[in-house]
Amino acid sequence: MSRFGAGPAVRPSDRLRRRLGLERNDLRRRVDRFQRLIALVLLLVLLAAAPPLAAWAAGWSYRQGSRAERAERADRHQVVATVQSTGGIGSVGDRYVHETVRAQWPGPGGKVKSGSLPSWQDAKDGARRQIWIDREGEPTVRPRAHNRTLTDAAYAGFAGVLVAGLPLLLAYGVLRRRCDRYRDALWEADWARMDADAGRNRPS
Numbered sequence: 001m002s003r004f005g006a007g008p009a010v011r012p013s014d015r016l017r018r019r020l021g022l023e024r025n026d027l028r029r030r031v032d033r034f035q036r037l038i039a040l041v042l043l044l045v046l047l048a049a050a051p052p053l054a055a056w057a058a059g060w061s062y063r064q065g066s067r068a069e070r071a072e073r074a075d076r077h078q079v080v081a082t083v084q085s086t087g088g089i090g091s092v093g094d095r096y097v098h099e100t101v102r103a104q105w106p107g108p109g110g111k112v113k114s115g116s117l118p119s120w121q122d123a124k125d126g127a128r129r130q131i132w133i134d135r136e137g138e139p140t141v142r143p144r145a146h147n148r149t150l151t152d153a154a155y156a157g158f159a160g161v162l163v164a165g166l167p168l169l170l171a172y173g174v175l176r177r178r179c180d181r182y183r184d185a186l187w188e189a190d191w192a193r194m195d196a197d198a199g200r201n202r203p204s
Helices: 010-021 030-075 146-202
Strands: 076-094 096-106 110-116 128-132
Touching: 030 146, 076 110, 096 128
Parallel strands: none
Antiparallel strands: 076 096, 076 128, 096 110
């Protein structure tokens, strides 16, 4: 009995075959079943290839990021810079212009280093601020954050899915286009045959 008490019950396997277009149906042509079958095969290939590739890409990115984190933490450290004068102008490229301050800070071996630093709000002579320096004592940016490593790994995993999926999607697009052309040709042939049969059966 079916759910409403009429007709035979539909098995889950039959329902799945109908959704995939693999059941016997006089209205469905062989080309339709062929297209659905190839689509199913491509989907299985994607499900088999995408997770390992995404895991490999994410793992590789994470290892590279972690290595960069350790290297930058070992190479950089914070010191306190003291402002000597303000009012300088610096530029990055041809467009971005910013104010700078002249400051000094302790370098390697206790040697005092000096140079220009980007200014900050309310910077004035004698102001002190922590900055990051490298092994040579030159100002640099803070070491790579672990959050960036995690984000890069996530992006790499997503890129792995795209690398696995885009060729399969392209292959299915080519298959779909050819199947559509074949279906159109079959429909044209059927319509021509129907017109010919109607002409023969029309009373004279």
